[in-house]
Amino acid sequence: METYIHTIDCNNLLIIFAIVALTGIICSKVSEKIKIPDVVLFLIAGMILGPSFLKFIDISKYGVENQLILTFGSAFILYLGGKEISLKVLKKVKISVLLLSSVGVLISAFVMQSIIGFTFNTSYMTALLIGSIIASTDPATLVPIFNSVKINNKVKQTVISESAFNDATGAILTSAVLAIILSGTFSLKSNLYELIIMVVVGILVGVATGLVLLALVNDKPYGIFKEYTPIVSVLSVVIAYELSTALGGSGYMSCFIVGIITGNKKNFKLWLSQKHYDTDCHVVETLGTICRMAIFIILGTQVDLAVLGKYLIPSILTVLGLVFIARPISVLVCTIFDRKAKWNKREILFMMWVRETGVIPAALCGIIASMKIPGYEIMSSVVFMTILITLIVQGSSTKFVAKKLGLLDEDDKDSN
Known part of the structure; x- marks a missing residue:
């Protein structure tokens, strides 16, 4: 009888996976036609397929599987975000990126704490936890936008680098706040110490894991696994996350650092043949796409329409506070002190506007919502509306704002 029940569960999970994958593919094709970010359609599709409407997917019955998908998915997305970082370009704007992805996240989180409260x-x-979740931006959304919007490279690399770094910072801050909530105690000294340990251990494990595993797929002299580069890439994420977590570090930070090393292997005197590089890119990008589909569709299934309706107005007000208060303050504070970058007013205004919320906040929300901690319904409503509004409004208006501020490259201006 027990074996029969397990067989039913296994079959149901396979059906859910098939529904999610097929839905994701259809939504991706539709998004290309109507020119809005695919993740918006993933969220809406998740709502329709979930318990609120068609009841095709109810992931709440599969707690462990839900945690596995969201944890691995967010870790892998951070790894891909790290690969987008160019250390060469980063050197020119490193102060701004460092401040935006650390101080900027803290400013956004605490400003949002006041607004949500x-x-x-x-x-x-609870307000600080929600603020921490939505404080970061989304490289997985910004990269496709900037691929279609030709803007000056300094601004582009700063925004993308910030989004990749602050995803890791946001995940660490969220974990720290969640730990305080679950333990019921707060000590500035001990909690700050734990946060520093999480960051330092996360970076060290990420560097060590990235260098060792990259050496194993290197062309020479130690590349004994170069034929299996995509598998090693996936393994590096799992190993970095688990090893860092076991040592008290941030698994998310480790995966992000592994991505940076992988994306800048020439800086570390490591080389990969074009054949193996192309294969690796194809596999990890496909897996990354699957992770994005799963995370957003699952988040959509967890949205309770009755709760969303109950908290709709305060959720919208919260998002407006994030867009027009928290983000401008954090950008202004973090860029005004970077004399080397020589930011002008138009560039600063553009960075204030571009702050789409995406994968990592969605994954963190899904993980915490499944724990049913106090305030999880408010959190789900705020995160859902933040993703929806920022992606639809800010994502679709990026090119328009860049054009009005005179930041478009000449060839892109001609195409308008």
């Missing part, structure tokens, strides 16, 4: 009249720590 006001709009929802919720506890300080």
Whole structure:
């Protein structure tokens, strides 16, 4: 009887996977036609397929599997985000990127804590947790946008680099706040110490894992696994995450660092043949696409329409606070002190506007919502509306804003 039940569960999971994959493919094709980010359609499709509508997918029955998909998916997305970082370009704007992805995230989180505390009249720590989740931006969304919008490279690399770094920072901050909520105790000294340990260990494990595993797929002299580069890439994410977590570090930070090393292998005197490089890119990008589909569709299935309706107005007010208060303050504070980058007013205004919320906040929200901690319904509503509004409004208006601010390259201006 027990074996029969397990067989049913296994079959149901396979059906869910098939539905998610097919839905994701259809949504991706539709998004190309109607010119809006695919993740918006993933979210809406998840709502339709979930318990609120058609009841095709109810991931709440599969707690472990849900955690596995969201944890691995977010770790792998961070790895891909790290691969987008160009250390050569990063050197020119490193102060701004460092400040935006650290101080900027903290400013956004604490400003949003005040706004959420006001709009929802919720506890300080619950508001800070939600603020931490939505404080980061999304490289997985920004990269495709900037591929279609030709903007000056300094601004482009700064925004993409910031989004990749602050995803890791946002994940670490969220983990730290969640730990305080679950333990019920707060000590500035001990919690700050734990946060530093998470970052330092995460970086060290990421560097070590990235260098060792990259050497194993290197053309020479130690590349004994170069034929299996895509598999090693996936393994590097799993190993970095698990090893870092076991040592008290941030698994998310480790995966991000592995991505940076992989994406800048020539800086570390490591080489990969074009054949193996192309194969690796194809496999990891495909897996990354599957992860994005799964994360957003699963998040959509967890949205309760009754709860969303209940919290709709305060959620919209919260998003407006994020876009027009928290983000401008964090960008202004973090760029005004970087004299070397020589930011002008138009570039700063553009960076204030571009802050799409995406994969990592969605994954973190899904993980925490499944734990049913106090305030999880408010969190789900805020994160859902933040993703929806920022992607539809800000994502679709990026080119328009860049054009109005005179930041488009000449060839892209001609195409308008």
